[in-house]
Amino acid sequence: MKLTTTFKAVTAAGVFALMMSTAASAVTLQLHNGGDPRTLDPHKASGNWEDRPISDYIEGLMTLDAAGEPILGQAASYEVSEDGLVYTFTLRDDAVWSDGTPVTAQDFVLGAQRLQDPATASSYAYLNHFILNAEAINSSEITDFDELGVKALDDKTVEITLNAPTPYLLAALTHYTAYPVPSHVVEEVGEEWSQVGNLVANGPYIPVEWVPGSFIRSEKNESYYDAANVAIDEVVYHITEDDNAALNRYRAGEFDILSSFPADQYQLLQDQYPGEAHVAPFLGVYYYVMNQSLPELQDVNVRKALSIAINREVIGPDVLGTGELPAYGWVPPGTANFPSEAYMPEWASEDYGARVEEATALMEAAGYSADNPLSLQLRYNTNENHRRIAVAIASMWEPIHVRVELFNAEVGPHYDALQEGDFQIGRAGWLMDYNDASNMLDLLKSGTEQAGGTVAWGNNYGRYSNAEYDDLLTQAMSELDLEARGELLAQAEKIAMDEFGVLPIYYYVSKWVVSPRISGFEDNPVDRHLTRYLSKSE
Amino acid sequence: MLAYALRRVLSAIPVALIAVTACFFILRLAPGGPFDAERALPANILRNLRAAYDLDQPLIVQYFLYLGRLLQGDLGPSMVVQDFTVSQLLALGLPFSIMLGLTAFVIATAIGLLAGMVAAVTQNKWPDYVLVLVVMIGVIVPNFLMGSLLQLVFGVYLKWLPAGGWRAGSIAHLILPITVLAWPHAARISRLMRGSMIEVLGSNYVRTARAKGLGQRLVLARHAIKPALIPVVSYLGPGLSYLLTGSLIVEQIFGLPGIGKYFINAALNRDYGLVLGTVVLYMALILVLNLLVDLAYAWLDPKVRYR
Numbered sequence: 001m002k003l004t005t006t007f008k009a010v011t012a013a014g015v016f017a018l019m020m021s022t023a024a025s026a027v028t029l030q031l032h033n034g035g036d037p038r039t040l041d042p043h044k045a046s047g048n049w050e051d052r053p054i055s056d057y058i059e060g061l062m063t064l065d066a067a068g069e070p071i072l073g074q075a076a077s078y079e080v081s082e083d084g085l086v087y088t089f090t091l092r093d094d095a096v097w098s099d100g101t102p103v104t105a106q107d108f109v110l111g112a113q114r115l116q117d118p119a120t121a122s123s124y125a126y127l128n129h130f131i132l133n134a135e136a137i138n139s140s141e142i143t144d145f146d147e148l149g150v151k152a153l154d155d156k157t158v159e160i161t162l163n164a165p166t167p168y169l170l171a172a173l174t175h176y177t178a179y180p181v182p183s184h185v186v187e188e189v190g191e192e193w194s195q196v197g198n199l200v201a202n203g204p205y206i207p208v209e210w211v212p213g214s215f216i217r218s219e220k221n222e223s224y225y226d227a228a229n230v231a232i233d234e235v236v237y238h239i240t241e242d243d244n245a246a247l248n249r250y251r252a253g254e255f256d257i258l259s260s261f262p263a264d265q266y267q268l269l270q271d272q273y274p275g276e277a278h279v280a281p282f283l284g285v286y287y288y289v290m291n292q293s294l295p296e297l298q299d300v301n302v303r304k305a306l307s308i309a310i311n312r313e314v315i316g317p318d319v320l321g322t323g324e325l326p327a328y329g330w331v332p333p334g335t336a337n338f339p340s341e342a343y344m345p346e347w348a349s350e351d352y353g354a355r356v357e358e359a360t361a362l363m364e365a366a367g368y369s370a371d372n373p374l375s376l377q378l379r380y381n382t383n384e385n386h387r388r389i390a391v392a393i394a395s396m397w398e399p400i401h402v403r404v405e406l407f408n409a410e411v412g413p414h415y416d417a418l419q420e421g422d423f424q425i426g427r428a429g430w431l432m433d434y435n436d437a438s439n440m441l442d443l444l445k446s447g448t449e450q451a452g453g454t455v456a457w458g459n460n461y462g463r464y465s466n467a468e469y470d471d472l473l474t475q476a477m478s479e480l481d482l483e484a485r486g487e488l489l490a491q492a493e494k495i496a497m498d499e500f501g502v503l504p505i506y507y508y509v510s511k512w513v514v515s516p517r518i519s520g521f522e523d524n525p526v527d528r529h530l531t532r533y534l535s536k537s538e
Numbered sequence: 539m540l541a542y543a544l545r546r547v548l549s550a551i552p553v554a555l556i557a558v559t560a561c562f563f564i565l566r567l568a569p570g571g572p573f574d575a576e577r578a579l580p581a582n583i584l585r586n587l588r589a590a591y592d593l594d595q596p597l598i599v600q601y602f603l604y605l606g607r608l609l610q611g612d613l614g615p616s617m618v619v620q621d622f623t624v625s626q627l628l629a630l631g632l633p634f635s636i637m638l639g640l641t642a643f644v645i646a647t648a649i650g651l652l653a654g655m656v657a658a659v660t661q662n663k664w665p666d667y668v669l670v671l672v673v674m675i676g677v678i679v680p681n682f683l684m685g686s687l688l689q690l691v692f693g694v695y696l697k698w699l700p701a702g703g704w705r706a707g708s709i710a711h712l713i714l715p716i717t718v719l720a721w722p723h724a725a726r727i728s729r730l731m732r733g734s735m736i737e738v739l740g741s742n743y744v745r746t747a748r749a750k751g752l753g754q755r756l757v758l759a760r761h762a763i764k765p766a767l768i769p770v771v772s773y774l775g776p777g778l779s780y781l782l783t784g785s786l787i788v789e790q791i792f793g794l795p796g797i798g799k800y801f802i803n804a805a806l807n808r809d810y811g812l813v814l815g816t817v818v819l820y821m822a823l824i825l826v827l828n829l830l831v832d833l834a835y836a837w838l839d840p841k842v843r844y845r
Contacts, residue, residue: 038617
């Protein structure tokens, strides 16, 4: 009897607490944000789970519209010099920080200097090395920060000088690395400026509470110039890495938006919540690298056999179950300033059986047979989907006389091995940092000679190298005509793909679940969705 | 007893030093580093990052730097949650983990003892069968599955309780996590208690007490409970350590702000400072709990004295 009474009381208390919480959050967006943010400092951040709260509270010269296209943000206008090297931005008159202090050009200068300052130890500083002297400052070759190509001509005018014409500059300025910092707060509290309490915002929201491991909560910034059009009053970015648990909470009505969902629940979502799962292409490629410093993989015919024997059409729909798009090229569809048609080799349209026959013949010509198969180790980082794909591809390679040993490791050691060249075939992925083909194509540039005679291969894990390819990328860097530049980049892509420099497998898709109560959410290729465009109905 | 406790605390110091040293070097020698990621960082960026965390110093220098800071109570910066120091993170997460763990411990221990006694007294009758079944569920079903099931039943379908999350002061948000955490613990205690109680109830001195005409309640209260508790008490220390430190899955599933989650994330991301800080903290907790259990054990069983 007592137990029943206690249970009732506890349940009633729970229901009451829940009702209270619901009543208090009439226009609160409950957003599933995935991982635990490392920081709210835009110059130290490195993931999209940090980008969401950061890009809601701080705005650059340029920002994004709901479709992910760059639009003017804190800048009211800009001009470009004829040679494409100097951009001059004029700030909005009504751009203010949330404490009422006007946003100034010096805030942008300090932000840019701070990003390149070696003491900041920003892992993404290299993204803005297109700015004059940025790289030299970041590597301490230049110690006078005033030599950086970002200057304040007056309180409201920012001038950015580039090393070379950079057609994707406006898109790059929407990235958090290009955000300003409130110099008046930095002057007062130093590196603690981005801690909740010290933090001031020039964007639509201000973070007011952060419970690591649980949530970040932001409130609407009434000082924001477009505050009148911001419908959500409060955003709670929930930290939940367990996608199944997040989906349960969505189904319980606790989340309005999920930023990911378990692939094996896609069918359930389509059946029970039709139209709420958003699966859309975005700029990134899942691929395998072949270590071309190994003699067996230097043979282009072996690389070709490995590539054409992969049945990419079944990976997205059948192996993963979420319809990822098969990738035959390197630059994802939808990439800006690039020919609209994705690279498509002739063999892609051939019958798969015929491709396997051709691949077998190529392998036999290279000296491999059922009695003398090519043994390869396929490395992937621990993840159920990576394992599934590896198993599927290993079975696709079996008929062409390739024996695969699967080897998995944690993400850190895995990429360490790839970077060291200590692998045969390895799984990798690349999500583009900015919407320009060069961001993908740079990955396959030849290594550069370092002091001491070593060669740095960067993210070109497979050590693919082609002088003509490198030359086309160099030409593209100084080409001002966007169409001609796109053609040069497309030619480079064709060279790398015709030589099977890498094995693209699928183009990434974004996976969101959006409640019907939410409007204003638009799928877009950069997969960024600012809260200011969303609204919520009861 | 005080001297015994003091001796135990002092003997823990070299153990702690060995554990920290071993952990420090194992972590550093393990493959991978805190700045390994899908993208190779340019050499100068990596150099900046390594310098910022003293990782550019020789390993032995790093070790003594760490020990020096540790002696001053400074656990250093976190590389995973950069806006917080390790001490700040532990200070935020520990009270929550302790609150969650202790509540689960108290509830589980009370329920476990009671269920064990009832099952022992009603051996091979229906209450015993029902309790054994409930206990079996707690032992067999892993907590990630239990968590998901409870979320589905009470959060998604019945909508009686929040399926996850945390709001200060909200008891409702704690009911499911505590249930998931406490159930297996209660199950183990009740199994221990049942077995131990059955043994005690079959012993000669209990038979003698009954022969003298004592009723069931008095037999239990005066002669059976205390000796039956001995094997249970020896489990309570490790059990409480488990509840305080092993709530990782529960924290993960329910999105709770405890330190278990930090520990695993930190280990996976090679966040040296946070891993070591958590190890130091866990070690201190386990040493204290073991000491408390030994003292309780000695109190319960006069044969065990402070040797």
